[in-house]
Amino acid sequence: MSDTSYIKRPNRPLQVYAVIFLVVLYTPVLFIPLFSFNDSIYVTFPLTGFTTKWYAELWTRAPVWNALMNSVKVGLSVAVLSTLLGVVAAKAITRHRLPGKSAVVTFIMMPLVIPGIIFGVALLVLMSRMGVSLSLYTVSIGHLIVCLPFAVATLLPRFEGFDPSMEEASADLGENGWWTFWRVTMPMVFPGVVASLMLTFTISFDEFIMAFFLTGTDPTLPMYIWGQLRFPQEFPSILALASLILFVSFFMVFLAQWLGRRGLDEDI
């Protein structure tokens, strides 16, 4: 008998599989930062030399900044709204006797599996029928639908993970629902709220399909990138931009995951 348990014993084939999995998944993505430092407008091997001029050029381009600001505006409002709705939904699901609870949860999670193009077309038809002109507001509505399931999925374990008698204890000690929420519920689920904000911001920031259907005259950053793909001379700058987005997204998602899980085990 080895001194490690059956489950924890190292498993060679499994390790190899995991490595192959990650390599296949991320190698294509790694070409983007690689070519963003290449001193050529053509994305071909062999690499011709190291340069940061694409990043410098990006810095001076006004439409990029404009699109970035649009994406940040949409991302922030979508993050705040979807997290707010997510908190309300998670509290209702975990704390109240809700008829048809599992059906409600299924419907909330549905946008995860319904193709974005269907929601995009549906919203576009709805907006034009209602005579609403396309703008960043319509994009935000589309993003809200995409982000809400992620917000609920992040917050639900937080709400499930703490003893409902905490809230009862607060009521018992004289606090009404409002104060109980701010003095007990919110501090207990706070890491989940931060994680949800970061995750939904990232998703909104990177989202393309909804934006494609619902953008008016102000492009979001992915829409801007899409528009620039027609011009070969712009391509290296787009690679530079994509690399930056990639890096920030990775960072945000990792942070959100870490925050979401932190303290979940010890609190109870």
Add this chain to the structure above:
Amino acid sequence: MTSSDAYISIRNVDKYFGTFQAIDDISMDIAEGEFFSLLGASGCGKTTLLRMLAGFESCSSGEIYIDGQPTSDIPPHRREVNMVFQSYAIFPHLNVADNIAYGLRKQKLPRAKRQEMIDEMLDLIALPGYGKRRANELSGGQRQRIALARALILRPKVLLLDEPLGALDKQLREQMQLELRALQRQVGITFVFVTHDQEEAMTLSDRIAVMAGGRVLQLDTPLGLYENPKSRDIANFIGNMNFFRGVVRRDGSREGAIDVEGLGVIPVPLEQLTRPDGAPVQVALRPEKFTITPDEPETAPRVAGKVRDSAYLGERSHFYIEIPDKEEPVAVSSPNLTRNDRKLAEARTGKPIWLSFSPESIVILDAE
């Protein structure tokens, strides 16, 4: 007790969850300053009743009065009733002092006064200087005391305790029982205590309501429950009991009697014997009411038996004794007063022995 001096008065209370009836027409009164226990197995409705007192569940019908006030329309946060939860529900994001002072927000006390009250509570629960500790640094017993302090600092009219000692190990539990009882005498607040542990209820309570199936089977002092159980269920739930079939004998004279299987005719004063001649009854006798002697005693009633099994438990020995005309053996508990008693326990298996008891120690119950 009349309902005029009742501090908590529960009147014809029912509670339904859907079609399931958790509380079935309960009425009872609890006096001010009393240590009152709700005792029963899980699912008997004791916790539901406690949560109704706290305001977390409403009455389906009936009314609960606390200090003369009907409580139906008072939400939990406006009841002058506090609770110690089974899980303690100590807020993990606050330190000990902030946990204890949680309910003081609305009183808007000056900082010094607030601190004084916290320190007073920490002294009361024998954890002075623990104010800055975080909740997750505390042991189970310490959490339990913090939960007590957090409730008591508000000077509630009633303190509700939901199996607060259930999560503690045996030794700590016994220590906390004594502390809890002393604390209740010190603060003089009415305690309503929920437990499934009959020994715990006996140790702590002034009175106990034994519950099953949403009803109160018997409400009595620990002594009353033990010595005069009203039914076979109660007798079995509180301690151990031997049951014998019997028939009432009244021949018109001043003395009545019961003809008990295996034990013979036992004289019973007529005032205890409300049933007519020939009525079937059950006679119950606690194991420790028997005296075991190797030779035939002179006192009556007495019966000869044979030891089938015995167990030496240190301060006492248990015997299972076969007697003529009775199927199940009689359980007898005998104190080991001298060292020789132990030898008796060991040596007597399979040997004849004499049992005797006082006629006053029998309990007469309805026949099954």
